[in-house]
Amino acid sequence: MPVAAALDALGLYWKKDADFVPVKDKSTVRLNVAVGGSAVELLATGCKWYDTRTEKGGGGAVDLAMYLLRLDFVAAVKRCIKK
Secondary structure (H helix, E strand, O other), X not given: OOHHHHHHXXXXXXXXXXXXXXXXXXXXXXXXXXXXOXXXXXXXXXXXXXXXXXXXXXXXXXXXXXXXXXXXXXXXXXXXXXX
């Protein structure tokens, strides 16, 4: 599942940075995500994501839910399939 679709499934507000120019992979986008009153800047390529501020990344909707929402695996799976 692409990162943008995963963010939608998690019910998170996000916005694509229209001014971002990818360096390596032309399909990479920069997404600004609102989470709990703060903002997270993610680089996304397909289902892979990378938080530019914390320098951490991963892949898949469950991994993203665990990271952004600070959930354990079971709670993240439930959150992903709930919506």
